[in-house]
Amino acid sequence: WRGYHFYIEHFLHPTPTKLSRTARDCLRGAYVRTNLSPDSHMAEIYLRQALQIVLEKDKLEINDPIVIDILQLLCDNFDWRGSLHDAIMQYKQILELLLQQPQNEGREIEIAKKLGDLYIRVKEYNTAEKYLVWAIVEFTSTSIFTNSSLINKDFIAITDLLASIYAKQRKYDYALTFYLGLLKMIQEKQKIDDFTLKCWEAIINCHLGEIFYDIGKYDEALGWLQKGLSIAKSNSGNKDCDECAGVILNNLGLIHERKGNNELAISLYTNAIEFAEKAQDFIGIEDFARNLNRVQ
Structure with a gap:
């Protein structure tokens, strides 16, 4: 077992050397129960033990970056388990701790994004909006769509x-403003370091197609969706692009099913499932298969 810990420490998940051996063992145990032999409840036990040890035995302050790292692992565990309100409470604590520090390398923006995402998932859209708007303001105090850098x-x-x-709130004018502005920025700057933006260009085209479909502009919706599909397919092999292609094909299937073109819809749903399988989008596979079975 000690040899297993040695392997994890040196090749998979190094732990902070300033911590006691017991704390580091707990963190490696949490890693095993999160990534190698998943069990969210056991992972939480290890993380809580590690947290107690680093605060009481190793005498770290609650705002120490190592403590915040452990708190974030607990948040991720709650999210994984589906305990979204517990995750929200923990992320809010982390954000408060980060905002008390003079320098945190933009980590507070990452946490605000996670809070926005969680509040969307529990359908508290107004609260989600506040966190996301705050995060965007942290990026810039100028117009957000005028500086692609x-x-x-x-x-x-x-x-x-x-x-x-x-x-989601049917505030389509606002949504279109953000999506079109973001698309313009992406097109002006197609690559940042090793992060390819083509998949994001496809994803935004997909969202635009969904909005135009919702407001009844079906021809425009098809145009945006087809453009997004072309971009996604041309970058197949990238997980995000394959997942996007699956979503767009499913959306196109819904449009053609609505028009009564069932044979074409069946073909599109089938193709959507194939791309979802390539992307290992298991939720998509289930949703697209449900649509396919309905039409067949």
Whole structure:
């Protein structure tokens, strides 16, 4: 067992050397129960033991980055288990701790995004909006769509989430403003470091198609969806692009099913399932298969 801990420490999940051996053993135990032999309840036990040890025995302050890392692992565990309100409470504590520190390297923006996402999932859209707007403001105090150098993965994800809130609330003018602005920025700057933006371009086209479909502009919806599908397919092999292609094909299937073109809808749903399988999008596979079975 000690040899297993040695392997994990040196090759899979290094733990902070300033911690006691017991605390580090607990963190490795949590890693095993999260990634190698998943059991969310056992992972939580290990994490809570680690947290108690680093605070009481190792004498770290509650706002120490190592403590915050453990708190975030607990948050991720709650999210994994589906205990969304517990995750929200823990993430809010982390955000408060981060905001008390002079420098946190933008980590507070990441936590605000997670809170926005969680509040969307529990359908508290107004609260989600506040966190996401705050996160965007942290990026810039100027117009967010006039400086493509600001764009990065967090910025895209936060803006996409905010636009999705407006779409869910049927505030389509707001949603379109954000989606079109984000699309313009993505097109102006197609690559940041090793992060390819083509898949995001496809995803935003998909969202635009969904909005135009919802407001009854079906021809425009088809145009956006087809464009997004072309981009996603041309970048097949990327998980995000394959997942996006599956979603768009499913949406196209819904449109053609509505028109009574059942044979075409069946073909689109079948193709959607194939892309979802490539992306290992298990929720998509289930949803698309349900649509396919309904038409057949």
